[in-house]
Amino acid sequence: MPLIAETNRRADTESPLIDVLAERWSPRAYDKNALIDEATLTTVLEAARWAPSASNLQPARFIVARRGSVSFAKINDALKGFNQAWADTASVLIANVAKLSIDETRENPWARYDLGQAVAHLTIQAQHEGLHTHQMGGFDAAAIAAAFNLTDDQAVVSVTAIGVLGKPSDLTPELREREIAPRTRKPLAELLLAND
Ligand SMILES: Cc1cc2nc3c(=O)[nH]c(=O)nc-3n(C[C@H](O)[C@H](O)[C@H](O)COP(=O)(O)O)c2cc1C
Numbered sequence: 001m002p003l004i005a006e007t008n009r010r011a012d013t014e015s016p017l018i019d020v021l022a023e024r025w026s027p028r029a030y031d032k033n034a035l036i037d038e039a040t041l042t043t044v045l046e047a048a049r050w051a052p053s054a055s056n057l058q059p060a061r062f063i064v065a066r067r068g069s070v071s072f073a074k075i076n077d078a079l080k081g082f083n084q085a086w087a088d089t090a091s092v093l094i095a096n097v098a099k100l101s102i103d104e105t106r107e108n109p110w111a112r113y114d115l116g117q118a119v120a121h122l123t124i125q126a127q128h129e130g131l132h133t134h135q136m137g138g139f140d141a142a143a144i145a146a147a148f149n150l151t152d153d154q155a156v157v158s159v160t161a162i163g164v165l166g167k168p169s170d171l172t173p174e175l176r177e178r179e180i181a182p183r184t185r186k187p188l189a190e191l192l193l194a195n196d
Contacts, residue, residue, distance in 0.1 A: 026133065027165055028175050029171050046125075047121045047122050048060060048125075053117070059100070059110075075095050080139060086175055096158045096160060101153050
């Protein structure tokens with residue numbers, strides 16, 4: 001296996017991107033001893049805070065759990081097995097929560113969209129800080145809601161692992177194969193429903 005396949009995961013883009021976008025990818029191998037310093041973690045969360053949102057309602061909420069904490073164990077326990085297989089070596093797990101209502105009578109139709117956008121900004125700031133992120137939909141949302149006493153107005157939409165890149169060789173053979181598989185995307189033209 002050529003070394004390049006393990007180390008260079010930069011996107012093969014059709015048009016040039018800024019480095020943090022081209023270099024972001026979703027690893028499963030993290031350094032299980034690495035800690036994220038508090039100032040950097042705050043900066044990463046600050047990126048989420050300053051993301052745009054519909055009517056500036058800011059519906060994104062975050063359960064931030066550092067490895068070794070009670071909250072980390074609660075989130076990790078709620079992950080599906082295929083995510084538990086690697087996510088416990090991340091430095092931080094964040095449960096991403098959308099506040100669904102504007103007030104007692106009105107839903108916020110953009111809550112999940114805005115949460116996703118906040119998480120996207122977080123991932124890019126993390127990449128800029130030399131960290132990596134991996135978002136997950138494979139978890140038991142009801143279990144996280146129960147573990148953190150969330151209300152019906154607070155939907156757990158995704159979980160993000162943040163950490164320092166580890167070595168594919170530390171993974172099981174099955175995970176390692178996925179870790180070094182070529183990164184692919186549909187052609188841009190396929191995404192453009194109209195483009196005149
Ligand atoms: C909402 C969402 C849910 C995801 N769920 C999972 C998951 O449960 N497990 C996993 O290993 N990856 C998950 N991913 C990661 C995607 O598979 C990954 O982003 C995609 O394959 C593109 O790869 P890249 O991020 O390395 O470019 C998820 C990503 C997103 C945005």
